[in-house]
Amino acid sequence: MPIHPLQLSAYSLVNALGRGINASWSALQESRSGLRPCDFPDTPLTTWIGRVDGLEEEAITGNLAHFDCRNNRLAQVGLQQDDFQEAVAQARTRYGAARMGVFIGTSTSGVQHTEQIYRQPDPLTGKLPDSFLYRYTQNLFAVTDFVRQYLTLEGPSLTISTACSSSAKVFATAYRYIQAGLCEAAVVGGIDSLCQTTLYGFNALELVSAHPCRPWDSQRDGINIGEAAGFALLEPVHSGYSPPYQGGAGGGKPVHSGHSPPYQGGAGGGKPVHSGHSPPYQGGAGGGKPVHSGYSPPYQGGAGGGKPVHSEYSSPFQGRDGGGKGIALVGYGESNDAYHLSTPHPDGKGAILAMQRALTSAHLAPDQVNYLNLHGTASRANDLAEDKAVVAVFGTQTPCSSTKGWTGHTLGTAGITEAILVSLCLLHNFLPRSLNTNIVDPQLRAQILLDSSEQPLQYATSNSFGFGGNNCSLILGRLT
Amino acid sequence: MIRMYLTALGLSAPGLLGWTASHPILTGQQPYQPTALPTFSPRGILSANECRRTTASIKLALQVAQEAVANTPLPVSQLSSVFASSDADLEIIDKICRTLTVPDRPVSPTDFHNSVHNATAGYWTIGTTSDKLSTSLSAREVTFAAGMLEAATLVTVENLPVLLVASDYPAPSLLNEVCGIQVPFATALLLTPEPTAASRASLTLQLTTQQEETRLPQPDLEKLRLSSPAARSLPLLQVLAKNIAGQSILAYLSEQQLVIAVEPSV
Numbered sequence: 201m202p203i204h205p206l207q208l209s210a211y212s213l214v215n216a217l218g219r220g221i222n223a224s225w226s227a228l229q230e231s232r233s234g235l236r237p238c239d240f241p242d243t244p245l246t247t248w249i250g251r252v253d254g255l256e257e258e259a260i261t262g263n264l265a266h267f268d269c270r271n272n273r274l275a276q277v278g279l280q281q282d283d284f285q286e287a288v289a290q291a292r293t294r295y296g297a298a299r300m301g302v303f304i305g306t307s308t309s310g311v312q313h314t315e316q317i318y319r320q321p322d323p324l325t326g327k328l329p330d331s332f333l334y335r336y337t338q339n340l341f342a343v344t345d346f347v348r349q350y351l352t353l354e355g356p357s358l359t360i361s362t363a364c365s366s367s368a369k370v371f372a373t374a375y376r377y378i379q380a381g382l383c384e385a386a387v388v389g390g391i392d393s394l395c396q397t398t399l400y401g402f403n404a405l406e407l408v409s410a411h412p413c414r415p416w417d418s419q420r421d422g423i424n425i426g427e428a429a430g431f432a433l434l435e436p437v438h439s440g441y442s443p444p445y446q447g448g449a450g451g452g453k454p455v456h457s458g459h460s461p462p463y464q465g466g467a468g469g470g471k472p473v474h475s476g477h478s479p480p481y482q483g484g485a486g487g488g489k490p491v492h493s494g495y496s497p498p499y500q501g502g503a504g505g506g507k508p509v510h511s512e513y514s515s516p517f518q519g520r521d522g523g524g525k526g527i528a529l530v531g532y533g534e535s536n537d538a539y540h541l542s543t544p545h546p547d548g549k550g551a552i553l554a555m556q557r558a559l560t561s562a563h564l565a566p567d568q569v570n571y572l573n574l575h576g577t578a579s580r581a582n583d584l585a586e587d588k589a590v591v592a593v594f595g596t597q598t599p600c601s602s603t604k605g606w607t608g609h610t611l612g613t614a615g616i617t618e619a620i621l622v623s624l625c626l627l628h629n630f631l632p633r634s635l636n637t638n639i640v641d642p643q644l645r646a647q648i649l650l651d652s653s654e655q656p657l658q659y660a661t662s663n664s665f666g667f668g669g670n671n672c673s674l675i676l677g678r679l680t
Numbered sequence: 681m682i683r684m685y686l687t688a689l690g691l692s693a694p695g696l697l698g699w700t701a702s703h704p705i706l707t708g709q710q711p712y713q714p715t716a717l718p719t720f721s722p723r724g725i726l727s728a729n730e731c732r733r734t735t736a737s738i739k740l741a742l743q744v745a746q747e748a749v750a751n752t753p754l755p756v757s758q759l760s761s762v763f764a765s766s767d768a769d770l771e772i773i774d775k776i777c778r779t780l781t782v783p784d785r786p787v788s789p790t791d792f793h794n795s796v797h798n799a800t801a802g803y804w805t806i807g808t809t810s811d812k813l814s815t816s817l818s819a820r821e822v823t824f825a826a827g828m829l830e831a832a833t834l835v836t837v838e839n840l841p842v843l844l845v846a847s848d849y850p851a852p853s854l855l856n857e858v859c860g861i862q863v864p865f866a867t868a869l870l871l872t873p874e875p876t877a878a879s880r881a882s883l884t885l886q887l888t889t890q891q892e893e894t895r896l897p898q899p900d901l902e903k904l905r906l907s908s909p910a911a912r913s914l915p916l917l918q919v920l921a922k923n924i925a926g927q928s929i930l931a932y933l934s935e936q937q938l939v940i941a942v943e944p945s946v
Binding site: 268297298302307313314315318319326327328332333334335338339340341342344345348354356357358359360361362369371375376377379380381382396399400401402403404405534535536537538539540541542549550553600666667668669670 | 748752766767768773776778779781787788791792793794795796797798800801805810812813814817818823830834836837838854855857859860866932934936
């Protein structure tokens with residue numbers, strides 16, 4: 201059955217392209233990359249990186265000063281962009297702090313702080329200095345704790361750390377917590393900052409490129425590591441929203457007859473309502489097999505099963521860039537390769553499952569997706585495996601590109617960074633090119649965009665695949 | 681309230697060498713004696729090559745995962761998984777950070793891929809050929825409660841059988857002074873959306889602000905409970921070992937508590 205769409209009521213970005221949504225958006229339009237030769241301090245590697253300027257001068261002060269480290273500074277800068285903090289504050293007055301969840305993805309949290317501390321042990325005792333506040337800097341939950349406290353939110357919370365799929369999976373987790381009635385709305389985010397662990401680690405795996413990364417290119421030879429933060433405020437779509445995929449053959453009526461969503465209550469009363477259940481092990485995005493065997497009539501459902509909520513609410517933050525139209529998460533799919541810790545399955549087995557499960561949960565057919573933002577790291581093996589997977593699910597005609605040529609590979613932040621870039625593209629009906637891709641590898645068959653263009657867009661998929669074989673695909677849609 | 685069903689468990693910590701073997705200790709029939717933890721070989725799950733790459737922290741988590749699925753009728757490749765650990769592999773973090781202080785910084789590729797928080801999940805899914813979803817998470821001191829909630833949302837909203845593994849392993853001495861994980865501890869719970877013939881109990885979860893965290897009456901077990909975030913599971917494990925109706929209250933975030941009510945299957 202389709203998921204209930206979750207609106208991205210507000211969002212913010214910071215990455216190598218600059219601070220705020222507009223910096224990323226103008227760079228996309230102008231084909232301006234944020235990559236530069238590696239100038240990360242004390243890191244003489246021949247590669248290019250996506251670095252955020254100014255973090256060295258922007259300490260966290262005041263009552264959250266104990267969180268000060270590069271990763272939390274990057275989170276702070278992200279929270280300060282795009283009126284995000286104000287949007288969350290307004291949501292907090294509607295829902296209450298305890299009813300808003302915070303779900304953050306990161307791969308390395310503040311390990312860069314620990315790297316620095318290890319270079320300065322106490323000269324007499326050899327111990328790490330007393331000033332080292334591990335639990336507020338390097339611990340994986342530190343950045344999530346910082347975000348909760350910065351936004352004064354008190355709802356359910358956790359850090360997801362599944363390498364490069366981390367901040368895609370936070371969308372699915374937020375959806376489930378809201379459906380289960382554990383919270384009514386959520387802030388999701390991703391933060392990963394440059395550190396020597398990942399720069400030298402990927403270098404040891406011979407995966408970093410000495411050039412600006414060239415996804416899908418015949419000459420591609422590796423990734424560029426970037427740092428970024430991204431946040432989104434997710435809320436159930438309020439009444440007045442007519443899911444665009446209600447139409448189809450059935451005339452726009454909700455189609456949950458005899459097959460109600462297991463938890464209809466959700467945002468309304470805060471308690472889940474048991475109203476039947478799906479067949480075991482089939483339902484939802486995570487289920488093993490697609491459940492729409494009949495698949496007729498297609499593309500109905502959507503939000504129809506749930507109660508309308510927040511009818512009084514009209515977000516001032518919604519659709520500023522896009523003429524009053526907003527964006528919603530309409531599907532997600534998660535999977536595992538079950539193949540290798542750091543090499544993708546050669547045929548993209550897990551990637552195929554993630555995309556198929558996302559389509560199933562969105563109740564969409566592949567040809568209804570107008571654009572696919574590839575994981576597209578520009579490593580030889582990753583692009584090859586993803587290409588096979590994309591072609592297997594979408595064929596060779598769905599427009600695709602990787603935006604890693606703009607931002608670099610922002611690791612645990614890639615999921616939300618690209619979900620928000622995709623949202624901007626949907627709002628502006630903009631198909632972005634695959635920057636730095638000059639000659640497409642003839643082995644690869646997906647429809648790679650070598651030039652940006654404008655055309656009507658309704659749905660887009662974003663892929664994020666990580667070490668450990670952990671995969672997540674999201675589908676975002678335009679609210680009409 | 682969220683309800684799910686418990687099918688099987690795994691447990692490993694000094695003096696708690698397996699779920700079944702630990703019953704007399706958890707039920708108070710035998711005193712707790714923190715004997716050394718034998719090293720587990722995941723050879724039964726992984727190929728020799730993969731096996732060689734695993735660390736002590738990974739082995740501990742795989743051990744309880746394997747115990748939990750050992751005697752269940754559910755096909756292991758069909759299980760989704762949640763791996764909850766406050767800090768994952770601190771030995772690897774320590775090793776990489778040390779390596780970064782020496783000339784040329786020769787970080788080992790294997791250490792680097794083992795450094796991701798979901799490395800254990802990666803080995804588990806490879807070993808069990810499970811392509812189902814897997815989430816690795818942390819919530820520092822309340823990681824076990826967060827793991828229970830994450831598993832519960834997967835079980836109930838996605839209608840999936842889920843293996844929850846909670847584990848913590850101490851850091852080498854230098855780093856451990858600041859990390860505070862004192863004792864290795866791991867537990868695993870196999871959870872399903874509906875009762876099965878193999879179900880031991882139903883678990884009902886609810887968040888509240890009105891309760892006090894459950895402490896253990898035995899001082900040595902209470903000390904163990906406080907020795908790592910994963911060991912905060914001990915009050916729940918005690919109720920389950922006694923096979924009685926009861927509840928265990930876990931501290932959660934922002935002065936909330938997670939109440940887990942246990943009802944044994946008849």
